[in-house]
Every structure is written in C-alpha cells, then in structure tokens.
Amino acid sequence: MEQKEMMTMSDFSYRLTRTLDAPVAAVWQAWTDEKQYEQWSYSAPGSVHQDVRPGGAWTTTVVDPAGNRHDIKGSYLEVEPERLLVMDMATPTGSTVMKLELTDKGAGTEAVLSQDCASAEERDMAEQGSTMLLDSLTAFLAAS
Template structure:
C-alpha cells in the first residue's frame, strides 16, 4: 500500500550542471526546435514533434548506439522561454510522468549554466536516467560548440 506515497523526499534525485559557451537563446532553440534537437539528442530523423507551451505534447524516437529505437512521449508542464523548462515523460505502466527540469542561467550573454534535475522512483532508474542525461549534455555541448562559428 505504501508505494503510492512517493514524494521528492523519498525519491532518488540527481542534478547535473554544465557551463556552456553559448547564449541562453541558442541553448533554448537547441532544446525546443525539432530540427536542432534531432541533431544532438540521439533522436531518429523525422520523429521529433514539439508543441512547446504548458500542456503541449512532445514525442521523439530515441536511437541507442546499438541501433535500438525507443519511442518517447510526454508533455511540457512549465515553459519560460530561454530560462526554464519542465518536461513530463510518459512512463509505461505508471500513472504519473517522470519529470525533468531544465534551468538556463545566462551569465554575460556569451556563456550560461544549464542545470538539469530529475527525481526517479529507484536508484537503478536514477542511475540510468543520470547516465542518459549526461550523454545528452555532452552531445548538446558538442553541438553548440560546433555552431559557435555560425
């Protein structure tokens, strides 16, 4: 009976922080534009749809390094352009979405800090999510540094 009492206090959270050499608007576009998201987020071409507004839906099919495909769906819970994005990800067999928070904090117009937070139901789920999010941030960093000359 106690399984439906999961709260942030007894969940398994992680926080990842990166400083990126890019303005917040460029990071926001990379995270909220299907064409750009596909280029860095391991998504299958043509699979990304985004309705970036509170309550808006998103979907993407992720491709692993082994070539396995995982369709993901969810919705945007909070949206503050260039600053704050709260994304719900549907979890098969669970009534509530897994929630990821992305915060952008611009320092001087040229660099910014991105903070990604998520609380999971188990240590194993947290470790997998944290590993996946670390890969995403590594790829985002590489994508943005490649665009610096554009």
C-alpha cells in the first residue's frame, strides 16, 4: 500500500508523506545502515558514511539520472531510533534542514519527509529529489 501526499508548510518548504509496506524497523535500517542506504539512494558505491547520532556526520555522493555527481554532507541534529531523524545538509546557498518522521501503522510505516529551503528553486529541486528517494525506498523495501 503506497500513499503520496504533498503539503506546503511555507513558500519554501515541502512535506511528502508515504505509507510503506514495511515495519518501522526495516524502514529505519534502510535509512540508517550505510550498505542499505547506498542500494536505494542513488549514491555512488562506497560514498555513504553515516554516524547516526546527534552531532554525527553523514556524507554521500549522489549520482543523478544524467550521471552528474553531487557531493552532499551534513550532520544529524536529532536522532530518535525508529521515529525521527533531523539532518542538516550543506547546499549551494548555505544549509538546510531535512526531517524524516516514522510512525508505526501496524502492517506498515508512515514516512513523512520535510525540508525548509532558501528559495522556490531550491525547494522544487529538493522536493523532486526527495520524491525520487521515496520512490526508490518504496521499491527497495518491496524487494527486501
């Protein structure tokens, strides 16, 4: 069962909601285990490094559909296992904060991904990238 929804929080923010056919523990592992994250996140092989704790750093090199490589890095601001990840990340215009909230829905997990951005262009690009991530995560979990 998959559900998509977009709710605008402000002019330069987005919020995406998915109901995933996987338990919270599996979704959490997919997002926080380096080897699993690399498999579905469009990351270049060997580029994912995660220190999943408040203040811990994370890095990845994302390869977009055109083959362009984008180095992304940040840190974890809040970590509540199987419930919440709040991450900052460096962007060309400064930094931004992304939040992943997980809710156990019995047979599945509701995942809410939101981000505040500095401009409409940044928001649109980030929302498109996050939609691709959630699509890929959904496929990864279905195949697991």
